[in-house]
Amino acid sequence: MSVLGGTTTRPLIRASGDLPVDTSRVPAREAAERELSKPMYHENDPNLLERALDRIAEWIGKLFEGASGAAPGGPLGLVVVALIVVALCAALWWRLGTPRRLSAATGTLFDDGPRSAAQHRTTAETHAAAHRWTEAVQERMRAIVRSLEERALLDPRPGRTADEAASEAGRALPGHADRLRTAAREFDDVTYGGRTADERTYLRLRELDTDLERAKPHLSTVAGGTTE
Structure with a gap:
């Protein structure tokens, strides 16, 4: 670039034949961008995953940096808070068990051959006497549903879920609908x-089972149908 008489002039690029060519700034920038966009200049660039990981690491670093400044005791206080959170999560995991994403709608109530309500109750009491509460709850719920089927308040149907049984039984026994759903x-x-x-x-569940044994059905809905 040269200055003549106080006036700035754009550089002149000589083309073939020694004729000066005046290249404006926009086409020059576009030409440079096209040149730099060639793959040969980007062979060592980080890929999409690497860039995403870099962004996440940068975000986590800023997060901890801000949290260490706000936490009592600075970085040491932040470490103590993190350990407390981990301990609470571990305690909840141990108490509640491993969470599962299985839909309740995909699991049927009865997973073995047909048994009477009395048989399910006996099995439930056996588990309860041994403090196997999970198995006892399962068997008592099966006893409840089987008893309703034996009384014709539910139609026997393979593949029924606990939710479906509770919903259907709640129509015949509306006074116990909430407890059935629970x-x-x-x-x-x-x-x-x-x-x-x-x-x-x-x-x-055992108390509900006893109460349902004494409950009288609603006359308008029995076994999923309407009575005359």
């Missing part, structure tokens, strides 16, 4: 959700 949810939690039952849960 029982079905507790059955699903211990059977498909990896939860561990306790004595209190089993006693609730």
